[in-house]
Amino acid sequence: MSIYEYVGNPHVHTPYSDGEALHAEVAQAAAKAGLDFVIVTDHNVWVDGVEGYYDKVLLLVGEEIHDVRRRPQANHLLVYNAEAELAPLASDPQGLIDEVNRRGGFCYLAHPFEYRSPISPDLVAISWADWDVTGYTGLEIWNYMSEFKGLMHNKLAAVYYAYFPARGIRGPFRATLRQWDELLSQGKRIAAIGGSDAHGTTYSLGPLRRVVFPYEYLFRCVNTHILTDRPLNGLLEHDKPLVYSALRAGHTWVGYDLPVPTTGFRFHARSGANYALMGDELVRTGAVIFEVQTPHSADIRLLLNGRVVARVRGRHLKYTTAEPGVYRVEGYRNYHLGHRGWIFSSPIYVI
Ligand SMILES: [Zn+2]
Ligand SMILES: [Zn+2]
Numbered sequence: 001m002s003i004y005e006y007v008g009n010p011h012v013h014t015p016y017s018d019g020e021a022l023h024a025e026v027a028q029a030a031a032k033a034g035l036d037f038v039i040v041t042d043h044n045v046w047v048d049g050v051e052g053y054y055d056k057v058l059l060l061v062g063e064e065i066h067d068v069r070r071r072p073q074a075n076h077l078l079v080y081n082a083e084a085e086l087a088p089l090a091s092d093p094q095g096l097i098d099e100v101n102r103r104g105g106f107c108y109l110a111h112p113f114e115y116r117s118p119i120s121p122d123l124v125a126i127s128w129a130d131w132d133v134t135g136y137t138g139l140e141i142w143n144y145m146s147e148f149k150g151l152m153h154n155k156l157a158a159v160y161y162a163y164f165p166a167r168g169i170r171g172p173f174r175a176t177l178r179q180w181d182e183l184l185s186q187g188k189r190i191a192a193i194g195g196s197d198a199h200g201t202t203y204s205l206g207p208l209r210r211v212v213f214p215y216e217y218l219f220r221c222v223n224t225h226i227l228t229d230r231p232l233n234g235l236l237e238h239d240k241p242l243v244y245s246a247l248r249a250g251h252t253w254v255g256y257d258l259p260v261p262t263t264g265f266r267f268h269a270r271s272g273a274n275y276a277l278m279g280d281e282l283v284r285t286g287a288v289i290f291e292v293q294t295p296h297s298a299d300i301r302l303l304l305n306g307r308v309v310a311r312v313r314g315r316h317l318k319y320t321t322a323e324p325g326v327y328r329v330e331g332y333r334n335y336h337l338g339h340r341g342w343i344f345s346s347p348i349y350v351i
Contacts, residue, residue, distance in 0.1 A: 003277075004228045006243070007255070007263060008037035009219050011064070011078060011110065011140060011195025017043035020200035021215050023061075027054030033219035034261075036232070037243055041078055044068065044087035052236050060240060064110060066126075067091045074129035076110035078140060078193075081244050093130045106248045107136050108193055111143040113175040117152035131179075137247070138191030139180055141344055142172040142254050144222040145197035148212070155205065162203065162210050166258060169221070171332075171341020181306030184326045184347060191250030191279055191346040192328075194222040221258045225265065227251040227277060250279025250346035259335040259342065264295035267329045267345045278328075281349045288350055290327060292317040298331040298342055324350045 012026055013019030021029065023040060030038040037058040040047065046063045053059075062080040066073070067090040075093050079086060082105030089096040100107045109128045117123035151168040152158040161168040172194075183190050196218035202211050226246035232239040246252065255262030269276045272285035282288065292300055293316055300317045302310040304327055310319040317329075327350060331343035 004231045006036040007223050007225045008035050009196050009223050010039040011197050012040050013199045016045050016047050023050045027057045027059045029215035030057045030219050032216045035219050046085045058239050065090050073126045078108045078110045081105040094133045097135045108138045108140050110140045111146040113173045114146050115150035117149050119152050119155050119158050141176050141192045142194035142222050143197050162212050167336045192254050193224045194254030223257050225253050225255050251277050253345040256342050260296045262343050265343050266293045269348050276348050278346045287320050290319040292329050298333050301330045303328050
């Protein structure tokens with residue numbers, strides 16, 4: 001079976017909400033960063049008519065929906081392929097998710113855990129609050145700007161990390177990973193995406209002015225990689241469903257591509273003649289053999305139901321078991337004097 005890999009960023013803003021770069025400029029920044037696709041998700045506005053290829057980058061349009069009247073703020077939902085304006089449904093998260101699904105779309109809970117920054121009243125924590133919802137495809141387990149907000153403990157830290165973000169960015173919040181494992185343990189199928197949440201905003205502090213952060217920089221950081229069984233062919237009508245079906249199937253991992261690109265990561269399992277990619281279900285017929293490959297050496301961990309069952313420092317992990325459950329992979333690398341999250345795969349569900 002042939003497998004094709006593409007990398008993109010599924011969480012980006014433009015001036016249609018509170019971002020700085022227009023769609024064509026977003027695509028240009030994505031091209032410079034080497035992305036294959038980028039998905040614009042403006043707040044509470046679905047922008048029709050701009051999807052397509054901009055040179056070699058496929059630009060798609062989803063929407064980030066929330067209830068602007070809710071206090072405290074919570075429940076940002078990333079919606080794709082609904083092909084309609086659904087923001088008026090925001091006050092009822094379950095009703096919104098149901099309508100997304102009814103329209104053939106799919107969705108993720110955005111930045112499910114956040115930490116406020118005390119340096120500005122605008123930098124509130126916008127976590128997910130309504131955890132009993134069902135019918136969503138997954139979680140945005142790693143949101144770069146969300147993590148950055150959490151680093152701004154005070155004004156000095158804000159300035160420091162505005163200039164040296166890579167010294168602060170570490171990986172998904174522990175609370176998010178714990179919640180993900182908890183939901184998986186309830187039998188839910190929950191895929192992972194990661195995004196930049198790029199806005200390109202310029203911040204001033206005294207005489208200092210800095211764009212935090214440029215789109216192109218963010219597109220080199222936390223991305224979502226997808227696997228498809230056919231190649232993209234450069235036509236919107238063909239490639240949009242291909243990208244969306246890979247996301248929907250959870251054939252995904254979240255990669256922090258800045259230290260070294262995660263391109264080439266693979267995680268699959270076999271049992272007899274059955275084969276599963278990340279995101280798939282694997283029916284056991286005797287032993288199950290997991291294989292993980294990383295493009296560079298890493299601290300690779302295979303987790304079963306949230307607990308590490310195998311760990312290797314290197315580029316290859318192989319693990320044989322008979323145990324059913326939810327398996328996922330985490331990879332870490334040393335970078336800027338710290339152990340940094342590098343790869344977080346969607347799960348394989350062994351039954
Ligand atoms: Zn948001
Ligand atoms: Zn956003």
